[in-house]
Amino acid sequence: MALDRPPPPSPAVRQLPAVEGDSAFFWTAGAQGRLLICRCLSCEHYIHPPLPRCPSCAGAVAPHPVSGKARVASYTINRQQWVQGLAVPYVFAAVELEEQPELYVLTNVTRCPVEDVYIGMPVEVCFEQQEEVFLPLFQPLGGQRGD
Numbered sequence: 001m002a003l004d005r006p007p008p009p010s011p012a013v014r015q016l017p018a019v020e021g022d023s024a025f026f027w028t029a030g031a032q033g034r035l036l037i038c039r040c041l042s043c044e045h046y047i048h049p050p051l052p053r054c055p056s057c058a059g060a061v062a063p064h065p066v067s068g069k070a071r072v073a074s075y076t077i078n079r080q081q082w083v084q085g086l087a088v089p090y091v092f093a094a095v096e097l098e099e100q101p102e103l104y105v106l107t108n109v110t111r112c113p114v115e116d117v118y119i120g121m122p123v124e125v126c127f128e129q130q131e132e133v134f135l136p137l138f139q140p141l142g143g144q145r146g147d
Contacts, residue, residue, distance in 0.1 A: 014085040016133045022050045025063040030127030030134025037097070039064035046100045068125035070095035070138060073104060077114045089114045095123055095138050111139040 019027050026049075029036040038047040042059030046066070054061055075093035091109040096102065109117050110126070123138035 014083065014130060014135070016130055019132055022052060026050060027133045027135075029063070029065075030129065030136060033127070034065050035068045035125045035136055036063040037066050037099070037103070038062065046097070046103045048103060048105060066097055066099050068136075069098045069141060070105070070123050070125075071098070072109065072117060072119055072121040072123060072138075074119065075109065075117055077117070091117050093117070093138070105136065105138075108137050109139070110137045116140070 017023070017027055025036050038050040038061040039045070040047065040054035040057060040059045040061050043054060043057045045054055045056045046064070047054060047061055050063075051061065053059065073094045073096040075091050077089050077091055079089045081088050086108075091114050092106070093109050094104045094106055095109075096104055109121075109123060110128075122141040124141045125136050126139045127134040128137055129135075
């Protein structure tokens, strides 16, 4: 007697951001291997997430390439699958870009064991493409602990 079994689940895909409006450049720049962050055309202050005007001087802003180098400022290791399509365990982190103090990107740290991530860890951007979206993720820079 054959048992009725449900079909295997289809491969999961992360929920993707809408590629439109003031943030479209952020989600598509990875196609050229670049991380773009809004920068004020007047005072040169970086702004992330993108805003239509600079909060410091009300100047106009435009996407500007950054180095993609950062340090882990804070993180959590998630062992519960809170996000569909993201295998556990995974690291969710706030990384501080080297271009400006307190310029943070919320992201995942990948390509290393979750137990190897630490506060102050040097990381660099890498991109994961899903459809037309290039998710900016971060990986260890140089593979060396800095403590």
